[in-house]
Amino acid sequence: MIHYILKRLTSLLITLIVATIVIFLIIEVVPGDPAAYMMGLSGSTEAADALRVELGLDKGALERYFSWIGGMLSGDFGISYTYRVPVSQLIGERTLVSVPLTVYALILSTLIAIPVGVISASRRGSVVDTILMGVAQIGVAIPNFWFAILMVLVFSTSLGWFSAVGFPGWEAGFWVSIKALTIPAFSLALPQAAILARVMRSSVLEVMQEDYIRTARAKGLSQRQALIRHGLRNAMIPVLTILGLQFSFLLAGGIIIESIFSLPGLGRLVFQSIAQRDLIVVKSIVTLLVMAVVMITFIVDLLYALVDPRLREGGRG
């Protein structure tokens, strides 16, 4: 197990280092002047020169790379050019919204998808299966922003259960914040849940064809008991992969939902920084997102090992 973790950690580190080099090369080294770009078409030469010094562009590429990495390691991501606050503070605030929102959405989608997938699979071909999978199909097909607006119309405008937009901040209280995130989380969760339910269904169907399910049935377990005791854990393996991918996607991909609900999340920050040509922020966020994706992959790998002893111990396989 330790060997397995070390191996994964090494590949994680290498991925991160390669990623920072690629990001650095794209933003700072490829031909073109970042300072002039950040100033925009109307900027003066003097201002661009000043910015160039501020960004340290007068120094060599290698030196800049290491001072950037060194800075990040000590928590210094630089100062945002447009907001004039430390990037770390900017990202910190946004992360406190985006990460809970993503986790919330994934919990919701898992809670919906797994039972739906299992029920559909265990009643394959029945009316229930047809209806559930039909709904899932619609869930994949409809745009989540449209669904979000629909939810707002129903739950905020008509019923008045939730506020339509905005985020009060965690200072306002845990439940208040959770409540404010509920409709956005549902909107994010719906298409993910639909995809996940389909994966779960086919995974369960596949597992139910396995010989060890037949062995379990021969022991005297009913079809349902065999599914629960022997099928689920095996069926979870492909579902974990999808969950990992969805987490990475939702973390910064929730931009449309964030915009609709005016949530101060990472997606919007990236978007705004790109629009304002704030390369300092863009560089940091992209790096952090890469780090998040790599970390999640690592966690998913650990979960695999938890589910599957063959990965833990190695062996004949």
Place this chain on the structure above:
Amino acid sequence: MSLLDIQDLSLSIHGTTILDKVNLSVEKGQVVAIVGESGSGKSMTSSAVIRLLPEGTTISGAIWLKDQNISDKTEKEMCTVRAHDIGMVFQEPMTALNPVETIGSQVMEAIRISEPGLSRDEVRQRAELALHRVGLDNQRFPLNTYPHKLSGGQRQRVVIAIAISQKPALLIADEPTTALDVTTQAKIMTLLKKLVDQDKMGLLLISHDLAVVANIADHIVIMKDGQVVEQGARDGFFENMKHDYTKKLFAAAHHKLQKKFIADAAEPVLEVRGLNKDYIIGRNEKLRAVNDVSFTIKKGENLGLVGESGCGKSTLARCILGLEDFQKGEILIAGQKFNGERRLRRHINVVFQDPYGSFNPRHTVGRLVAEPYYALDNPPNSEERKQKVIEMLEHVGLSASDIDKYPHEFSGGQRQRIAIARALITEPDIILLDEATSALDVLIRDQILELLARLTSVFGISYLFVSHDLATVKNITDRVLVMKDGVIVEQGITAEVYQNPSHPYTKSLLEASPDITKSKVKNKEQLNDNIFQH
């Protein structure tokens, strides 16, 4: 009344008749073997008894177990019958166990289902006892062992432990050794027989190979196309075979072949000299899969390479095909040193074990058979190519019209013929047959062996026949190599090795190899013993 009594059992799946009025019975302590080829309905008969059937199955007739008609029972009641009265062992031990649960928890589960009242410790002890009884010592194989740590034979023992843990009245074993080596097969069969004697269970044993079951069966049932064509007591069964099909099966179990070899002792087509192949398995650990192996195949000569799984024979085969690097030694093809060069590859082609997995399902037969032409510098144009494919298909007993069909339209035996046509098309010097007949029914296996024997005389090709089964290579090879733990422990003229094996390992392989004639003698001896005892 008998322990198990199947009366006029008919079965159809979505309207297709699978079983037609099957009658058979199993007594307490008796071994009843059902023998037939795939599709004969032998497995369906056993699945019907335990009622683990595919969707859309309809059944008529009666199945009496311990004086109860279990075909009338509800699904819920059947769960109880499975838990208490029937144990089942399946064909594929590699997949029959849940990979994410320990062997202990899988055995204990079976005990807990049949006797929910037992305490934790009692269940544990019972599970340890069950594993001990099947020969898995608790010291070496503790309850918290995961299945992937075990070999196929060991896994099959775990499945047997699950099946016998609740002392069932009836044990069903569906091709329990088909996926295993001959030596493991013999051990598993002996184990089953021992357990049946100890627990006085009835055993319903299903196999495609008459030779495998002839040894331990008390009663033999021959099935074909969903019907019982012949059945009777083991003693005297082979002396009074009535049905032609039974006679055919019996003949196939003998592996008698007519062949003419070109005994041309001229130039060698393949030479292997001092070959070593290591796998790195740990930081400083190496596994020598092939250890200082040398041999030569001459033109037109057929060589057998025999050993159990894990002995390194497949690794050696892969090295010869240029699919695997090796550390020491050299391989010469047509007198030239071979390091995976394309121009030398064309001298050797291969037929693999699995007739289902070795074709791209989306290519036509014509395209599949013509595939080795990629190894030629000047492949023929499409018209010549087509002619050649048709010629090869006809050589292997297929027809020109098969050229546009897809692999799924053929049976296992026919697919293996396609694979042979594919190996033949560039007229190589040598064809490597890696367990090429192991996945086939006995009758089909015989036909393929006959075909190979015929082709060798037509084309003058050499075969390197890799197999775990001595009986299979016996009649088709001129010389045989016996491999164990990466080393060639014995080699020589096939007939001589079979008559006077010098290495103890070869002897044990020969003893394990199922043989009807041998088992008959054995049984007569046993019979005599019994007479003396009484």
